Amino acid sequence: MPSWYDSLIDEARLTALTLLDRAEELTNPTLRLGITGLSRSGKTVFTTALIHALTRGGRFPVFRAMHEGRIAGARLEPQPDDAVPRFDYEGHLATLVDERRWPESTSRISELRLAIDYAPARGGKSVLTLDIVDYPGEWLLDLPLLERSYADFAAESLRLARAPARRALAAPFLDAMNHVEPEAPADEGAARRLASLFTDYLAACRAEQVSMSLLPPGRFLMPGDLAGSPALTFAPIDLYDGNAAPPNSLAAMMERRYEAYKDRVVRPFFRDHFARLDRQIVLIDLLTALNAGPAALADLEAALDGILAAFRTGRNSWLSALFRHRIGRVLFAATKADHLHHGSHDRLEAILRRLVERALARAEGAGAEIDVVALSAVRATREADVKRGRASLPAIIGVPEAGQYGADQFDGLAEAAVFPGDLPESPAELFDPKLGFKGLSEADGGDFRFLRFRPPLVERNAAGLPLPIPHIRLDRAMEFLIGDRLK
Template sequence: MTQFSDLMFETRVAAESVADFLAGGRLRLGVTGLSRSGKTVFITALVHQLTRALSARGAKGVDSKTLLPVFRPLAESRIVSAHLDPQPDYSVPRFAYEEHLAALAGADRHWPESTRRISELRVSLEYRAKGWSLRKGLNQGPARLDIDIVDYPGEWLLDLPLLGKSYAQWSLETLEAASVSARATIASEWRGLTAQTDVKARYEEETAQALARAFTQYLRLARSDRFALSSLPPGRFLMPGDLEGSPALTFAPLPVAEGEEFPYRSLGREMERRYEAYKSQVVRPFFRDHFARLDRQIVLVDTLAALNSGPEAVRDLETALTGVLTAFRTGRANLFSTIFRPKIDRILFAATKADHLHHTSHDRLEAILRHLTARAIERAEGVGATIDVIALAAVRATREAMVRHEGEKLSAIVGVPTAGEHIGGEIFDGVAEGAIFPGELPADPSDVFLGEALAVSDEEADFRFLKFRPPVAALGADRKPLPLPHIRLDRAMEFLFGDRLS
């Protein structure tokens, strides 16, 4: 991107920010996370809570776990209305909120499809401000905040550090990562093919495609539930979309040296050109058009999946989270930056699926995630951004109970496992409830690197990650679903935009 286009981009964003500020307030909230971290469920639950919270109060069948006591604007009865509005970016697909809500709260309730592309949704809130504000002075009546939720795969976020890496540097790092014990076996076919390749030989498309296919297969295996590895750029290799089969996704790392010269039309030269094209035509436009315009960010993390896969997966998750934060344009917000050039001034790391654990382990889950993000948090706080870490479940699929087992009372979680899930020899049909004894996470977060992540046997460890069906939704007087139970979703809302409703 040229200096002129950089200047034009900054000018356009500044103009949009001024218009948004004068119109009544706008906040762009980025929602991301690595594969299967619960992004779609989080956004659906967040929007449903906001748009149905007023009608949920006092409704039959709604318990206290559904309400939002920590979200102060609602607890203080200052929210006047909340509704969906047309999104401002017409070229971005709309987040399929209604479809995802029907999946969660319909008769055949199930978890919606995961995020595979960027999407956007606007929820508009009218509220009574606590006191005088510049916006209230400019606009009589209730104040308004438009929250533009930008949903994008976390795998794309891991691509942003590539903007500062040469092909040789990326190749070296990728090849070295594939040689460690956690990856060596699944990378063997691709590494063997790479070892047989002459980087200075004449380029042939068949060779490029074979290397790209083997490399992509390695990335897919590494992301699978068995290995649960996180640091796997380039992200579009796993979610190609319309780019599938294009030269921009038909390259792979090769053992090349920094500054090495390649013969004209050689394989090494073509691979380097395609890598650079990937950065300029795929990664940079995402950063320019979407990511660089965010005000707040939540990063969802499936910490339990990494713990279940062992210390190597945990270390890889730590590396990925540190890399994630290097991409954020962070800084302390002030009136000037709010009006002319927003920066991300608040980032929330959230360990999802907290309902898979008893509440007595939630603090330990938070402590583990805080330990994994310590380096990233130190960097972001150094430039003025506020960081928080929580354990949450945007939709709580389980409840807690005391169950007697062999004469002893044990703390259990109870839910309806999805059809086909099993405990030992028992296979669930998707209708009957099952009681799970989740065990305890380590009291010392550093123990997750020592192979002692879960204080249970291997057999018991399989139990904790059963997939539960969503809970049955209560219906309001209008026969539409009321908000589903959650764990700390209100705390996330208060941190991410509660201050903008003061």
Template sequence: MGLFDITEGIMRGVGNAAGAVTRPITAPFSDPVIRLGVTGLSRAGKTVFITSLVANLMDRGRMPQLRAAASGAIQMAYLQPQPDDTLPRFDYETYLSQLTATDPKWPDGTRQISELRLSFKVQPTGFMAGLQGVRTVHLDIVDYPGEWLLDLGLLDQSYADWSKGALARCAGRPLGDDYLALVAQTDAAGPLEEPAAKALAQAYTAHLNASRAAGYSDCTPGRFLLPGDLAGSPVLTFAPLPGTDFARGTLGRELARRFESYKKNVVQPFFRDHFARIDRQVVLVDVLGAIHNGPRALDDLRTAMAEILGAFNPGRNNFISRIFSGRRVEKILFAATKADHLHHTQHPQLTAITQALLREAKDRADFAGAQTQAMSIAALRTTVEETVDHRDGPLDVVRGRLLDTGKQAAFYPGALPTDPQHLLAPARAGAADWGSGDYKIMRFAPAPLTLRPGEGPPHIRLDKAAEFLIGDLL
């Protein structure tokens, strides 16, 4: 079943939801609602991003590039009960207390979908100031794991097509050879035996977890990594096998059926209930981590970004606009996180690399429609900048508290190239390493904070990201 095949089911199932979502934006006497989707790939920092974004929108002293904050148009921002009672609430207060404690710590990562509503009292400025009074604008932030977004690419794939790609990706990745060895010992055309199906699923899941830990991005199916209450169910007990047209009653035929069930019962409901209702989207990307993990990890990130843009592609998914009366994702921000791990003199290189990754992804996905942008940010700044004496001359470094030891350390990750192709070319060629280049990353702990009244946590370009995502609607 392909992506187009679910049109009729969505039209039946969400006709009422579509009207409910659209009315707050189009009705003349209703408060405008912005639904912002936040996701990320491979430890990109979604929880910290949302927590710092909300804190800085409530206390806007560090948000000069958000025009509505700088001009005073935002008079007040406050949290309200979320509109969807069936979703867990994003635990903002707990996460903020962890980041601002005397001994701060990183909060746990995203493992399920959650939501938070932040409301603004906005006074129009300029020509509209004399025509309109204070209005309320609601920002509904939807947090979900990046693996779920990558799963949308499965909707256009058959089991045979997915298996072919998944098996090809196994080679050279952690535990991939172990899984391929198990496949070689398995008779896919033989009768279904549940222990064999379970062994394959467990081995493939171990491979996906190890690959994600090593910095690879394209690790689908996403629920294999975050199974929740589906753990052990048949819908998660399948794995890729070579071959096509398996006979009835065989292992291969049953795993193919379960793959289709996964798309129907897991991926499609997420698309129908959540993804298709997003107005703006931010995708957080750990570009520095991918560079550190080598050319193959960086090229995998490039492929993953193309898959993400394909999910938003109105050329492929144009029926979404018809279903939701023209609503579609209008803006997508790809944000390279952990910019505080670099001296600011290297931020242009990080942004250029992210833009190059995004450009290639757009070309590969033949993407058109929504406005996209790439930038480098740090939702919570954990370091300070210094220049130290080195045998080759002054060296620009960052200093912070190491996560593993708690000690202060100065860090220089290596000089990123000014030409992104110096990284992308060996990544596309499948190089084993960067050759003469040596790029490192360090795990920093959050720094103790002393915030003045009206200030949110320190950041890098979070205000610029907010201006791109929601500034036009404030």
């Protein structure tokens, strides 16, 4: 069927879902919060810490409703969508607190519903239902594919693969792709080989030492129950300009499967989940990108620009709110701020703001509220001044994960004092007007390597329940994302 017909059906379904949501909100005020992040950004940790903070309380001076004592409590409610897995809050919390391990990254969408009992500032009692929608950030990068043909996708993917920063990683795929003829008869074996090599290339780009972010299609790296399906068995190939793919050719097979990927994977995610969000936080492992160098920073900037372009940002008018959800607030968060001394937190935030400034201008022009923050939803370190000779140096102290920089250096049991270094005072020091990104090593004359630390030791109360978990600026994120709905 023509793409305009698919779009019309999607719009009709989306309108129906929005009307159902609005009808429920008449008797049950509800806010749908999307939580996402690219690889290694700490999405599962943030979601777990947010739920724990709302249900257990703690010191959150910036989160006004809790600081003022107007939140009476928050309780877990039954899963709102029977077709979506529940976020395993209890299991992830046990991993953090009992085992002092970071939870495994999730590769699928999940939800959890909280009911927050609070007293509005004007008096009385009220309840806000918070639906948390947790999903991989890589899925966001698929949304622009809805507006792109297979030829567009192939051209952009091959341009990226041939770029200097990726060329070596993509060499096996590019070599195989260069030996295929788009007009050759469709060949399942050739399609599988190319798809496998393309997936290997994407996985190599995501490795920590490379840390690329712009890696669609997102399900290639987290296929789930689609593994091996035709919808995930395609790859970009060079096409002849201006010529339609002959029927039953390899190019026609790739194009058909690309369209199937959009229809069966991307469109349902957009329609059933993403397009129904009210607020969004995007978590970013900026420190790993800084470690990886200029190419990773440039790639991250492009990914963040694409992510924000995918949002239907902007304030809701009464009419648009009735027929469409529109994400009114988006928070970009640089995670793992506890890996730095607090003197560099503002600098980390400034670097993130510089990375998203083009996207910020576009979203703010549409009426959306945007903010950036450097945070740690779970603080794994503490700060101290450590003597080195006559000098006193600011350090962070924590338990580094085992096996870093040599298997014998850290055993994962003993604390270590680490001098993390300082980020540049101005983000401009990382950018050259002519050359683009310079990276930390070039900007500061040193090679920054940020260690990974184990979760902190969390005490329990007399009833055996975990006490509040230490954090950095989790309260600021909570105030921005939901604070206005608790006034």
